[in-house]
């Protein structure tokens with residue numbers, strides 16, 4: 291099969307990649323501010339049609355797939371009959387595409403049609419836009435570009451181009467309705483599977499898009515990133531809970547006695563990747579970075595620790611904030627993480643429709659970069675750089691090489707990390723000892739995205755692929771890098787080299803942080 295482009299059709303661009311989560315399309319952070327109803331201007335929630343139980347709506351329960359033992363994703367299914375006889379890369383792509391689709395179905399079947407059409411926050415698209423956009427991008431890239439086919443609905447391209455329409459404007463577009471969107475999604479997938487079955491995905495193949503099934507993996511990641519975005523929409527949505535998942539396991543016995551910080555000895559390490567098949571352009575190429583000795587928090591900053599910052603007047607004292615951060619705190623009226631409310635002397639939070647006391651031992655969530663940066667300064671520390679974070683997560687001092695993940699090269703398992711929407715919250719700090727890095731740091735992967743101090747910049751030797759709109763147009767000081775993924779991130783879109791980026795004001799994403807400090811004299815631990 292050749293990757294033929296229909297005559298007269300320009301090569302497509304992926305109209306959003308990582309930035310489906312991150313790119314707010316110039317929306318302002320109107321949900322900022324503690325306790326404010328983030329969707330107060332949204333159409334009324336359709337709670338009447340939704341189960342008022344504290345668990346799951348009937349529709350969600352009906353569509354939730356059964357979990358495959360040993361998989362980190364509850365949406366992974368048994369091997370599809372279509373996988374029989376496929377080359378390894380194609381079979382991996384099929385599994386990733388099917389896992390993503392089960393999660394998409396779960397997130398969109400869990401709510402009523404009215405809820406699918408509604409805009410729950412001006413920061414977010416209506417869920418039905420995400421649904422059809424997933425299919426439209428799949429049509430563009432897998433059916434037309436990879437398959438050389440004419441496509442199904444080129445007339446829809448402009449409606450679902452993220453660059454053409456800011457999220458706030460999307461409800462006014464003549465979008466496909468829920469039933470039409472679902473039909474479109476299914477029709478595209480039917481052709482995708484035909485294309486995949488015929489594709490030459492030999493890792494050594496001549497077509498960069500097809501080699502190793504890259505473009506199929508890219509679209510699986512794209513769909514999972516939209517699923518993460520839709521999960522954020524669910525969190526912003528008002529009304530009774532409709533999603534369900536078991537609680538994470540309790541913290542292991544040694545969590546309470548872990549050292550506060552771990553030492554990462556100075557010296558060079560390999561950052562980024564040149565051989566991870568589905569790594570995106572901004573993760574490439576691998577290169578050596580010399581990182582001076584530093585100390586990193588063993589676990590992410592907890593709600594209890596963050597409450598100390600609040601109680602100490604951290605939000606009222608400009609000495610902890612950058613000038614831009616202080617201006618934002620005042621303009622947006624920030625006094626606590628998003629979704630928190632005062633409850634006497636303590637705090638409650640709203641989490642996917644549940645109002646509950648803020649758990650002391652969980653990593654703090656829904657804080658912006660400015661808040662993370664201010665907390666770190668108040669604590670006498672700083673945010674880690676992106677290179678520090680990756681070195682702590684990947685560098686193996688015993689071998690000198692960088693691992694795919696903190697625990698090694700094996701794909702994530704349930705014992706390693708809180709990923710894949712397996713749970714609808716972070717696990718207690720100190721969890722997942724089997725996922726610890728050589729440095730001893732835990733939970734670098736999963737639980738919460740971690741803000742770093744770094745701007746989103748290209749690596750030396752960066753080459754845009756497939757197109758500059760994927761990453762290149764976002765490089766620069768406007769965005770800060772986040773690392774490690776969160777509980778709502780699927781493993782296909784999370785690895786030790788994966789880079790997320792967002793505005794420093796962004797709070798509705800599933801982001802927390804940990805802090806670092808440079809080693810003092812005598813603490814060098816230098817491995818050079």
Ligand SMILES: [Fe+2]
Pocket residue numbers: 305306307310423427452512516
């Ligand atoms: Fe997208």
